[in-house]
Structures are given as C-alpha cells and as structure tokens.
Amino acid sequence: MNPEAFLQLDRVIHEKGRLAIMSMLAATPELSFTELRDALSMTDGNLTTHIRALQHEGYIAVAKSFHQKRPLTKCSLTPSGRKAFTQYIDVLEKIVRQNKPQ
Amino acid sequence: MDSKWAEENLQTIRTLMERSAVYRRALAPIMLCAGTVGIIAAAAGLVFQLNSIHAFCELWLGAAALAITGAFLIARRQALKHQECFWTPPTRRVAQALAPALTGGASMSVLYLTGTNDGTFAALLACLWILFYGCAIHAAGFFMARGIKLFAWIMIAGGSGCFVFLVLNQGNWNLSGHWLMGVFFGGFHLAYGGYLYLTEKGIPST
Numbered sequence: 001m002n003p004e005a006f007l008q009l010d011r012v013i014h015e016k017g018r019l020a021i022m023s024m025l026a027a028t029p030e031l032s033f034t035e036l037r038d039a040l041s042m043t044d045g046n047l048t049t050h051i052r053a054l055q056h057e058g059y060i061a062v063a064k065s066f067h068q069k070r071p072l073t074k075c076s077l078t079p080s081g082r083k084a085f086t087q088y089i090d091v092l093e094k095i096v097r098q099n100k101p102q
Numbered sequence: 103m104d105s106k107w108a109e110e111n112l113q114t115i116r117t118l119m120e121r122s123a124v125y126r127r128a129l130a131p132i133m134l135c136a137g138t139v140g141i142i143a144a145a146a147g148l149v150f151q152l153n154s155i156h157a158f159c160e161l162w163l164g165a166a167a168l169a170i171t172g173a174f175l176i177a178r179r180q181a182l183k184h185q186e187c188f189w190t191p192p193t194r195r196v197a198q199a200l201a202p203a204l205t206g207g208a209s210m211s212v213l214y215l216t217g218t219n220d221g222t223f224a225a226l227l228a229c230l231w232i233l234f235y236g237c238a239i240h241a242a243g244f245f246m247a248r249g250i251k252l253f254a255w256i257m258i259a260g261g262s263g264c265f266v267f268l269v270l271n272q273g274n275w276n277l278s279g280h281w282l283m284g285v286f287f288g289g290f291h292l293a294y295g296g297y298l299y300l301t302e303k304g305i306p307s308t
C-alpha cells in the first residue's frame with residue numbers, strides 16, 4: 001500500500017474533534033458555539049481548544065457578538081478552510097480507491 | 103493503517119454534514135403553523151359539536167393534511183431561499199424516521215372509521231394519535247433541532263397518561279377528544295414554536 005497518501009492528510013483537520021467541527025461547518029454557513037457543542041457533545045474547554053487551533057490555521061472564522069445582552073460566538077468556514085477540507089476528503093477517497101479490490 | 107479507517111472517516115463526515123444541514127432548518131415557523139391549525143381545528147370541533155367518531159376523524163385528518171402541507175411549503179420555501187435542494191438525503195432520513203409511527207397512527211383511524219361511531223371513543227383515538235405522533239417525532243429527533251426529543255417525550259407521556267386515565271375510568275369519560283387534540287397538537291406546538299422562534303436565531307454561548 002502506498003503510504004504517500006497518508007502523508008498528504010492535513011494533520012490539523014485529521015484530529016477527530018477538529019474533523020467533526022470542520023464537517024459540521026462545511027454543510028452550513030455558520031454555527032454558534034453552543035450548537036457545535038451540543039451537536040458534537042463536547043465540553044466548552046475542549047471545543048474552545050479545537051476552535052483556536054483551527055482559527056490559528058486560518059480554517060475557520062470566529063465572530064463574537066451579543067444577543068439579548070449575552071455573548072454569542074459564531075463559527076464559519078473560511079475559503080482556505082473549505083479548500084483544506086475538500087483536499088482532505090479527496091485524500092481519504094484516494095486511499096479508499098487505492099485499496100478497493102480490482 | 104487500512105482503507106477501512108478512511109471509509110469510516112468519510113462516513114462520519116457525511117453523517118455530520120447531513121446532521122448539520124438538518125440542524126439548521128428553521129422549525130419554528132413549521133411548529134407555529136401546525137399549532138395554529140391545531141387550535142383552529144379544536145375550536146371548530148367544539149363550536150360545531152363534531153362529536154361522532156367519523157366527524158372527529160374527518161376533521162383531524164383534514165387538519166393533519168393541512169398542517170403537513172403547510173410544513174412542506176414552509177420547508178420548501180426555506181430551501182429555495184437558501185438555494186438548496188428540497189429533497190436532500192437528510193430530509194429523506196427525517197421523512198423515513200417519521201413514516202412508521204405516523205403510518206401506525208393513521209391505521210388506527212381506519213380501524214375506528216370502519217368500527218364504532220360512538221363519539222366517546224374519540225378521546226381514546228386522540229390519545230393514540232398523540233402517542234404515535236410523539237414516537238414519530240422522537241424517531242426523527244436525532245436529525246432535528248435541540249429540544250425536539252423533549253417535545254416528543256411530552257407527547258408520548260401525555261398520550262399514554264391520558265389513555266391510561268380513560269381506560270381506568272371506563273364509562274366516566276369527561277375528556278373531550280377535541281380538547282386533548284387542541285392542547286397537545288395546538289397548544290404544545292405553539293409553545294414549542296414560540297420557544298424555537300425566540301432561541302433559534304441566536305443561541306447565547308460562552
């Protein structure tokens with residue numbers, strides 16, 4: 001089996017929690033922190049850490065505002081995040097194709 | 103590492119994306135529409151004294167058809183507004199999850215329509231409908247907005263509780279089927295729709 005494909009996998013997205021966040025955001029314009037936390041059953045701290053890592057890579061954008069006098073954090077995928085996510089899926093599909101019996 | 107892992111990852115991504123897509127569908131207008139239809143139907147049933155089992159079934163099956171049509175049109179409008187396909191795989195999954203219990207509820211109506219025409223059984227039928235509807239919503243709850251499973255459990259508990267109450271008090275049924283339907287299908291939908299309307303657009307977070 002060709003290990004090159006595995007080396008092409010984006011390590012930032014490859015982590016389980018971050019991959020879940022990217023997947024959720026890829027299908028929708030934006031999600032609030034609470035929506036992500038509830039949908040993925042993550043703790044606040046865990047989700048914050050993953051969001052920071054993705055934000056640091058420029059994969060997601062975080063917008064902070066107030067709704068009814070309470071803080072509201074919205075996350076969305078950036079164009080580079082979408083591109084990285086698409087490439088990640090392409091690599092996964094390549095791995096699957098390579099290992100399918102002829 | 104083998105390719106099975108990659109396949110599993112792709113499946114997880116697909117599921118999460120589908121869940122996310124349905125998660126964002128605004129349920130508030132659908133719930134408010136269903137609640138309004140429920141209240142109007144209950145009022146019509148009580149005002150026009152539609153107490154025979156046939157009249158009861160016809161009224162509420164008509165109301166259900168109206169509510170489903172309204173929900174369909176609202177969901178389609180949302181999809182068009184967001185330039186999305188209406189009949190997406192997640193939408194299909196929700197429909198598939200709803201179908202078995204709703205079919206069960208509908209078949210109860212057929213049994214009633216072909217059997218007795220005693221109006222006192224209308225309340226029993228209402229309880230069964232509420233119970234089946236709760237089961238249907240609960241099955242679809244995994245793909246839908248937060249709080250929907252609690253809403254489903256309220257329906258299931260309410261329907262079961264009223265059913266047991268009616269069976270234990272045979273011959274002394276003062277519960278009106280229209281009142282039950284009005285409270286559960288009208289009132290609860292409106293209450294849940296109002297809750298979603300206030301919270302769906304922006305959920306406070308940390």
